[in-house]
Amino acid sequence: MGFKVGIVGLPNVGKSTTFNALTKTAAAQAANFPFCTIEPNVGDVAVPDDRLDKLAAIASSKQIIPTRMTFVDIAGLVKGASKGEGLGNQFLANIRETDAIAHVLRCFDDDDVTHVDDRVDPVADAETIETELMLADLESIEKRRQGLVRKLKGNDKEAKEQDRLLAMAQEAIENDRPARTVEIDPEDEKLWKGLQLLSTKPVLYVCNVGESEAAEGNEHSTAVAEMAAKQGNTHVIISAQIEEEISQLEAEEAEMFLSEMGLEEAGLDRLIRAGHDLLQLETYFTVGPKEARAWTITKGTAAPQAAGVIHGDFERGFIRAETIAYDDYIAFNGEQGAKEAGKMRAEGKGYIVQDGDVMHFLFNT
Numbered sequence: 001m002g003f004k005v006g007i008v009g010l011p012n013v014g015k016s017t018t019f020n021a022l023t024k025t026a027a028a029q030a031a032n033f034p035f036c037t038i039e040p041n042v043g044d045v046a047v048p049d050d051r052l053d054k055l056a057a058i059a060s061s062k063q064i065i066p067t068r069m070t071f072v073d074i075a076g077l078v079k080g081a082s083k084g085e086g087l088g089n090q091f092l093a094n095i096r097e098t099d100a101i102a103h104v105l106r107c108f109d110d111d112d113v114t115h116v117d118d119r120v121d122p123v124a125d126a127e128t129i130e131t132e133l134m135l136a137d138l139e140s141i142e143k144r145r146q147g148l149v150r151k152l153k154g155n156d157k158e159a160k161e162q163d164r165l166l167a168m169a170q171e172a173i174e175n176d177r178p179a180r181t182v183e184i185d186p187e188d189e190k191l192w193k194g195l196q197l198l199s200t201k202p203v204l205y206v207c208n209v210g211e212s213e214a215a216e217g218n219e220h221s222t223a224v225a226e227m228a229a230k231q232g233n234t235h236v237i238i239s240a241q242i243e244e245e246i247s248q249l250e251a252e253e254a255e256m257f258l259s260e261m262g263l264e265e266a267g268l269d270r271l272i273r274a275g276h277d278l279l280q281l282e283t284y285f286t287v288g289p290k291e292a293r294a295w296t297i298t299k300g301t302a303a304p305q306a307a308g309v310i311h312g313d314f315e316r317g318f319i320r321a322e323t324i325a326y327d328d329y330i331a332f333n334g335e336q337g338a339k340e341a342g343k344m345r346a347e348g349k350g351y352i353v354q355d356g357d358v359m360h361f362l363f364n365t
C-alpha cells in the first residue's frame, strides 16, 4: 500500500544518519557536509510490534512477518527553498509525494558538525522549515486558484469545491498557521488530501540528541517537546549516531548496548511506531502454524477492504470474517480456546476492523 514518511529537515541535521539506521544500510550517504543527499533514498522498514511475537508463540507459527512502512530520506531544505534556494523546488516535490513528515531537528551540540545557521536552535529550525512549506503552499494555492477562475465563471461544481478548500488553506497560511490546522468536514476529507498541500501533512518531530543524551534528552529536546505539545504534535528523542551504531550490531549485542545506555528499546522502534500512529494506521493479524503476519490498514477500514490488503480476491469474494480480539486470543491461549469461550465472532461486510484483531477471511471466487 506504500505509506510513506518523508524525513525532512535543514541540511546536516542527521536525516541520512537516521535513515541509514532505519533501513540498516549505508545506502544513504551520510557525511559531514551540507547537501550530501540529492536523490531521495527510499527504504522499507518493518514495523516492530511485540503483539505479533506473542501471537506467533501461542500458535507456534514457523514464520513471523511484520507489516512494513516506507521512509524517504529527503535532501536538506533551507530558508528560501520555496523560492528555489539550495536545491529548492526539487525537494518540495519529494515531500509532496509523502503521506507524513518526520521532521529531524538538530538537538546535539558538536562543533565539528556544521550547522547551516551556525547555532543550535531546533525551535527556530522548525519554524524555518515550516515557513518554507507554507510559502510553497501559498504559491501553489495562488496559482491553482488563478487556474480555476474560468471554470468558476462557468459555474463548474468541482472547481467551486476545490476553490472553497483552497481558500480555507490560504486563509490559514496567510494568518501564519499551517494548513493542517484547518478543520475539515469528513465529506471534504478526500478532496482536501488530494490538494497535496505540504503544510497539511501530519508532522512528528525527531529530536536528534547527542550520544549520552538519548535516554533523558537535553535542553534542546525539552524546548522541542514544549513546542510540539503547543501545536498538538508528537516528538521522539533519538540519537541518530547511536542508532546507526546499534543497527550494525547483532540482536543480542544490541540489547546489551541499549541497557548500558539506559534505553529500553531502540529509538528507531519508537520512531517507526510514532510514524505508524501519525499516519493513523492500525494493524490486524493473521495467525496460523505456517506464519503469523501483521497487516496494515487505515483506521476505520471495513472487513472486506481489510481483506483486500491481503489479496483483491479476498475483497471481491468476501463472505465473512472470523474474528478474535487480540486480548481474547491471548487470554484464552489461542484460537481453539477463544472459540470454546465464545470469543470468536463471525463478522460481515459492515464490520470495522479493530486494531489487534486476529482475522480469518472466508471468501469465494
Ligand SMILES: Nc1ncnc2c1ncn2[C@@H]1O[C@H](COP(=O)(O)OP(=O)(O)OP(=O)(O)O)[C@@H](O)[C@H]1O
Pocket (backbone or CB within 6 Å): 009, 010, 011, 012, 013, 014, 015, 016, 017, 018, 029, 030, 031, 032, 033, 034, 035, 036, 037, 074, 075, 076, 077, 108, 110, 113, 208, 209, 210, 211, 238, 239, 240, 241, 242
Ligand atoms: N546525534 C548526533 N550526534 C553527533 N553527530 C551526529 C548526530 N547525528 C548525526 N551526526 C553527524 O552529523 C553529520 C550530518 O549527518 P547526515 O549526513 O545524516 O545529515 P543530513 O541531515 O542527511 O544532511 P544533508 O541535508 O546534507 O543530506 C554527520 O557527520 C553525522 O555523523
Ligand SMILES: [Mg+2]
Pocket (backbone or CB within 6 Å): 015, 016, 017, 029, 030, 036, 037, 073, 074, 075, 076
Ligand atoms: Mg542527507
